[in-house]
Amino acid sequence: SYVLTQPPSVSVAPGQTARITCGGNDIGNNNVHWYQQKPGQAPVLVVYDVNDRPSGIPERFSGSSSGNTATLTISRVEGGDEADYSCQVFDGNSDLPIFGGGTKLTVL
Amino acid sequence: VQLVESGGGVVQPGRSLRLSCAASGFTFLNYGMHWVRQAPGKGLEWVALTWYDGSNPYYSDSVKGRFTISRDNSKNTLYLQMNSLRAEDSAVYFCARDSGGYNIHYNFDHWGQGTLVTVSS
Numbered sequence: 001s002y003v004l005t006q007p008p009s010v011s012v013a014p015g016q017t018a019r020i021t022c023g024g025n026d027i028g029n030n031n032v033h034w035y036q037q038k039p040g041q042a043p044v045l046v047v048y049d050v051n052d053r054p055s056g057i058p059e060r061f062s063g064s065s066s067g068n069t070a071t072l073t074i075s076r077v078e079g080g081d082e083a084d085y086s087c088q089v090f091d092g093n094s095d096l097p098i099f100g101g102g103t104k105l106t107v108l
Numbered sequence: 109v110q111l112v113e114s115g116g117g118v119v120q121p122g123r124s125l126r127l128s129c130a131a132s133g134f135t136f137l138n139y140g141m142h143w144v145r146q147a148p149g150k151g152l153e154w155v156a157l158t159w160y161d162g163s164n165p166y167y168s169d170s171v172k173g174r175f176t177i178s179r180d181n182s183k184n185t186l187y188l189q190m191n192s193l194r195a196e197d198s199a200v201y202f203c204a205r206d207s208g209g210y211n212i213h214y215n216f217d218h219w220g221q222g223t224l225v226t227v228s229s
Contacts, residue, residue, distance in 0.1 A: 041221070042221050042222060043204075043216070044219070048207065048217070054217060096168060098154070099152040
């Protein structure tokens with residue numbers, strides 16, 4: 001089955017740029033979606049179809065994907081960005097939506 | 109858009125539970141809907157999908173044959189009937205709207221707050 005691999009944690013200082021990766025076989029040919037989840041809250045879609053943002057999501061959030069790695073980039077990181085971030089794709093072989101294991105972003 | 113889950117609780121292994129998700133703020137019958145779960149301290153796991161009209165229900169392998177997703181568009185409500193529950197089904201269950209409307213896009217643009225299911229003797 002298709003597996004998405006994320007680093008367990010990423011740390012960044014306020015004002016800096018955070019990059020969270022999502023590894024998967026040939027993920028560059030897939031539509032990748034990213035969710036932010038704060039403790040005790042529901043996930044929020046922050047990027048869809050690799051690099052589109054839902055309304056209300058700041059331009060600081062962007063995505064890219066190539067080869068076997070997709071990346072969520074958060075520019076000018078703020079304390080309020082501290083959360084778990086999960087990537088997600090649709091695996092056409094199994095016909096299943098698949099999530100990565102999530103990455104905890106810590107703002108130092 | 110608002111999605112409100114209910115029906116969670118503590119249940120013994122092998123027993124059943126039915127979750128509900130009340131939808132408001134959008135035209136419910138125009139959207140596919142999903143259930144996604146999250147075990148304590150773990151990542152998100154997709155569980156089931158129903159199309160806008162209740163057709164083509166689809167399940168993860170881990171729940172196929174035990175869980176049934178359904179919807180009542182006249183009541184703007186999504187359901188998940190869970191039978192033969194196991195300890196590994198313990199999780200927060202979220203209902204989520206598919207972003208694609210009539211067409212399923214397999215990403216989730218609105219989520220409920222979740223309801224906790226604990227399977228334990």
